[in-house]
Every structure is written in structure tokens, then in C-alpha cells.
Amino acid sequence: DAGVTQSPTHLIKTRGQQVTLRCSPKSGHDTVSWYQQALGQGPQFIFQYYEEEERQRGNFPDRFSGHQFPNYSSELNVNALLLGDSALYLCASSLSAGPSYEQYFGPGTRLTVT
Amino acid sequence: GESVGLHLPTLSVQEGDNSIINCAYSNSASDYFIWYKQESGKGPQFIIDIRSNMDKRQGQRVTVLLNKTVKHLSLQIAATQPGDSAVYFCAENSGSARQLTFGSGTQLTVLP
Numbered sequence: 001d002a003g004v005t006q007s008p009t010h011l012i013k014t015r016g017q018q019v020t021l022r023c024s025p026k027s028g029h030d031t032v033s034w035y036q037q038a039l040g041q042g043p044q045f046i047f048q049y050y051e052e053e054e055r056q057r058g059n060f061p062d063r064f065s066g067h068q069f070p071n072y073s074s075e076l077n078v079n080a081l082l083l084g085d086s087a088l089y090l091c092a093s094s095l096s097a098g099p100s101y102e103q104y105f106g107p108g109t110r111l112t113v114t
Numbered sequence: 115g116e117s118v119g120l121h122l123p124t125l126s127v128q129e130g131d132n133s134i135i136n137c138a139y140s141n142s143a144s145d146y147f148i149w150y151k152q153e154s155g156k157g158p159q160f161i162i163d164i165r166s167n168m169d170k171r172q173g174q175r176v177t178v179l180l181n182k183t184v185k186h187l188s189l190q191i192a193a194t195q196p197g198d199s200a201v202y203f204c205a206e207n208s209g210s211a212r213q214l215t216f217g218s219g220t221q222l223t224v225l226p
Contacts, residue, residue: 004157033213042203042216043158056212090157092214101146101207103214105157 002027004093004106012112013081021076021109025093031055032074033103034066035090043090049074050096078111086113126223133191135220137204140185144206148214149178149189153200161189161202191222199224 005024013019025032031050035043045058049068068074072093078085088110092103127133139147145166150158164171164178164187171178177190187204201221205214 035214040218042205042218043214045213045215048212058213092157099146099207101148101163101205101214102160104160105150107155107157 004091004104006089006091006106006109008109009107010110010112012114014114015081015083017081018077018079019081019111021078021089021091021111023074023076023091023093023106025072025074025091026104029093029095029104030072031094031096032068032072033092033094034074034076035092035105036060037088037090037108039087046076081113083113086111123218124221124223126225127194128225129194129196131194133189133194133198133222135189135191135202135204135222137187137189137217138185139187139204139206139217141206141208141215142182142185143208146207147178147180147187148205148207149176149187150203150205150216151198151200152203152219158203194222194224196224196226198222 004026007022033048034046037043046060047057048055052068063079065077088108090108091106094103148163149161152158162173162176162178164180169180175192179188201219203216203219205216
């Protein structure tokens, strides 16, 4: 049973550029959440996707956007990158019919903005 | 605003000793509390959870205690092993919210 997978593992971008991160949820899961984890901090909720729509959003600017595909996989897009966007981006999947706290995390994508 | 925080950023224990990691929360509406373990280069891994209507729950070598009166959560690890070295996060979730709110983490180091 495949767990949550994310790609790429590492990414280096320049300020002002755009980036797309990808996530495949755990088999059977239909909901994907994205979190940003700065170095030495706990993950911060960005948004959650279900049925290809953004269902809930955290305190992140519109530069952060996402998408969910019919196969439940998801993308996180960040435009006009800032140095402060450097972080580990985590994807978590869950089952909409289950408790919202049962989220399974992927290994993350380490984004470095220079 | 509402937040979940930890008392200590680092904790060092001798192998074989018991570890206690503490967490304070401020959202009285929280329904569930979860402890995650995060090893270097990996995503958070679920350890144990507890509902707000419970005050204690035990797993394999781990126990979570919840004190709603003082809004305090703790994770106890029995007979700590080198493989327990990691950052531990508490997180909370309220039924109406879909996201997890994490604290800043405690780095546990197990000394030989």
C-alpha cells in the first residue's frame, strides 16, 4: 500500500520565479492538505483540497495556489517566490469520510529560494 | 490567536530512561490532540492521539495525558531508545476545522 508521495525531493529557485510541487495521496484517500514547515518550526496549514476544490485555507497569500486532479493527486503552486518561502512543503492525505485529524504526511519537498 | 505551543525546545535523556514532552494549547474548542514524531528528512509520523473527552491514552511504550483544566498535553515515552531521537510535535484539531494546528516542536536526543 503506497503512502503519500511527493516530488521533487529538493528544489532550488530564484526570487521572483514560480514553482510547482506535486503530491500523490495515500491509496484510498480523497483529501489533500498542504503545509509549510520553516526550519525549526512546526508545519503551518496552507490549504486543503477535496473534490478538486479548495475547501479550507490558512493564512497564506494568494501567491500560493493549488489544484486537485480527478485521481486525487494535487499540486501546490507558488508565484513570485520570496526568500521567506524557503521551507519544507508537506503534503498530507486523509479520507473525507474519516476524522479530519487523521492525516498522513509525505516526506516533503525542500524548497530553497536564493 | 489560538495556538499550540511547547514548553521546552530541547530534551536530552539517557537511553533506557523515561521521557516526558510537554505541550500547552489555548483553543478550548479542540476535539483531538495528536503527537507526531519527525525524523530528519522525513515528514511527521503519527504516534498517538487522544480525544478531548479522555484524560489518558496508552500505546506501545507511549502514553498521552490530557489536562483540560490547564490546557496541557504531555507525551511520555517509556524506556527511551536511540531510535526515539527526533523532533516531537503536538497538534490539535477541532471538529469544525479541517487543518491541524502544530506547535513548534521539541528536539529529543537520546544519550548512550
